[in-house]
Amino acid sequence: MSDLSSRLRDVIAPVIAFDSDIEIVKSDGGHLIDSNGKQYLDFACGIATTNIGHSHPAVLKAVHDQVDRFFHAGGVFLYDTLVTAGEKLREVTPEGIEKFFFMNSGAEAVEGAVKLARKTTGRQGIIVFRGGFHGRTMGSVTFTTSKAKYRQGYHPLLPSVFVTPFPRPFAWNMSQEDATDRALEELHKLFQHQITPGEVAAFLVEPLQGEGGYYPAGERYMRELRSIADEHGILLIADEVQTGFGRTGEWFTSQVYGVKPDVLVMGKAIASGMPLSAVGASAELFDQFPPGSHGTTFGGNPVSCASAIATIETLHDVIPGVGPLSKHAFSRLNELKDRHSSIGDVRGLGLMIGVDLVDGVGNPDPAAFKHLAAHAHDAGLFILSCGPNSNVIRFIPPLNVTTEQLDTGIDIIDAALTSYEG
Numbered sequence: 001m002s003d004l005s006s007r008l009r010d011v012i013a014p015v016i017a018f019d020s021d022i023e024i025v026k027s028d029g030g031h032l033i034d035s036n037g038k039q040y041l042d043f044a045c046g047i048a049t050t051n052i053g054h055s056h057p058a059v060l061k062a063v064h065d066q067v068d069r070f071f072h073a074g075g076v077f078l079y080d081t082l083v084t085a086g087e088k089l090r091e092v093t094p095e096g097i098e099k100f101f102f103m104n105s106g107a108e109a110v111e112g113a114v115k116l117a118r119k120t121t122g123r124q125g126i127i128v129f130r131g132g133f134h135g136r137t138m139g140s141v142t143f144t145t146s147k148a149k150y151r152q153g154y155h156p157l158l159p160s161v162f163v164t165p166f167p168r169p170f171a172w173n174m175s176q177e178d179a180t181d182r183a184l185e186e187l188h189k190l191f192q193h194q195i196t197p198g199e200v201a202a203f204l205v206e207p208l209q210g211e212g213g214y215y216p217a218g219e220r221y222m223r224e225l226r227s228i229a230d231e232h233g234i235l236l237i238a239d240e241v242q243t244g245f246g247r248t249g250e251w252f253t254s255q256v257y258g259v260k261p262d263v264l265v266m267g268k269a270i271a272s273g274m275p276l277s278a279v280g281a282s283a284e285l286f287d288q289f290p291p292g293s294h295g296t297t298f299g300g301n302p303v304s305c306a307s308a309i310a311t312i313e314t315l316h317d318v319i320p321g322v323g324p325l326s327k328h329a330f331s332r333l334n335e336l337k338d339r340h341s342s343i344g345d346v347r348g349l350g351l352m353i354g355v356d357l358v359d360g361v362g363n364p365d366p367a368a369f370k371h372l373a374a375h376a377h378d379a380g381l382f383i384l385s386c387g388p389n390s391n392v393i394r395f396i397p398p399l400n401v402t403t404e405q406l407d408t409g410i411d412i413i414d415a416a417l418t419s420y421e422g
């Protein structure tokens with residue numbers, strides 16, 4: 001055990017779990033460098049956060065410049081980076097999203113969005129989707145159903161939160177169309193048996209489930225949610241904390257599907273790793289959320305906002321490249337699927353791709369992922385899993401990855417699965 005690991009065990013509460021024991025000393029573009037000087041291709045991106053890679057020069061400059069000016073305003077003073085970050089967001093978020101408030105984390109932004117929905121509709125019901133992940137705070141963990149262990153021991157959670165199945169074609173062994181029908185049928189049953197639509201403030205949905213196993217909602221499902229929401233005065237909250245900022249090929253997955261959310265929740269990649277999140281909605285909706293109804297000390301920190309401005313400006317040049325890179329990645333991963341019996345499914349959008357690892361009878365195979373992660377680690381690739389069984393490769397390289405780097409990472413996965421399958 002390294003000296004740092006033993007010091008960590010001595011002083012850091014074990015509740016915060018780490019996905020590896022790699023000691024990072026430096027990061028550079030698409031790479032992480034550990035304390036032994038070993039370089040890793042980072043295909044986890046700090047869990048979908050470093051969409052333009054680590055330590056991008058434009059981000060470094062913006063952060064340094066802002067630190068030299070001032071780095072805290074605490075919700076007391078006006079400052080330019082806050083307003084500019086809002087203006088930059090308005091240029092890229094879906095039509096109808098006009099104003100923003102900033103928080104620190106995804107969980108906080110989710111809670112802010114739900115508070116906005118309850119306050120402005122005067123209704124209590126929140127409908128969430130089984131397998132969704134929305135954070136770990138007491139409110140947001142109520143909305144999180146990707147793994148029961150995240151909720152275990154914390155009940156009672158928030159009341160009036162209802163869970164409906166999300167389309168999972170591969171797990172349900174059916175087509176996307178059939179899974180969409182089944183999920184919609186379940187939603188109508190929920191309205192029939194548990195809560196009437198007129199009591200529902202919001203749907204809180206990830207347009208592509210992240211922690212839940214990289215399942216895209218599909219365009220028809222999102223359109224149906226939009227139309228049910230319109231019919232009953234329910235707000236559609238899109239949690240794009242993981243799917244935003246070019247990850248799925250457009251700025252936001254709502255734009256991929258052409259479905260406008262009423263409320264957009266953003267985090268992770270918004271500021272390339274500086275802590276920042278945001279909630280966007282129409283001016284009309286925000287006019288019904290009175291000043292002081294919500295607030296924060298650190299949210300919208302000047303340095304984080306400077307980082308967000310540089311990140312968004314950089315992404316304008318990066319996002320057009322996601323489509324071709326995605327095509328290449330899907331074609332290579334599907335070719336691997338043809339050769340490896342341990343790959344059951346390859347799914348996703350853009351550069352948010354799930355590779356579902358299964359055993360000989362098609363059941364989830366977490367041991368396959370463990371083997372792959374260890375092999376990849378030795379070979380210089382850092383990769384994470386997702387899904388309720390931790391058996392899905394979460395394939396999320398930086399959006400400015402090169403084709404050569406993509407190929408290197410996929411070759412490592414190929415070799416790891418070959419050695420697993422023996």
Ligand SMILES: Cc1ncc(COP(=O)(O)O)c(C=O)c1O
Pocket residue numbers: 047104105106107108110133134135136206210211239240241242243267268
């Ligand atoms: C879709 C989604 N929403 C919310 C969150 C919570 O974000 P945070 O960890 O910044 O609180 C996450 C984190 O993984 C997420 O993926």
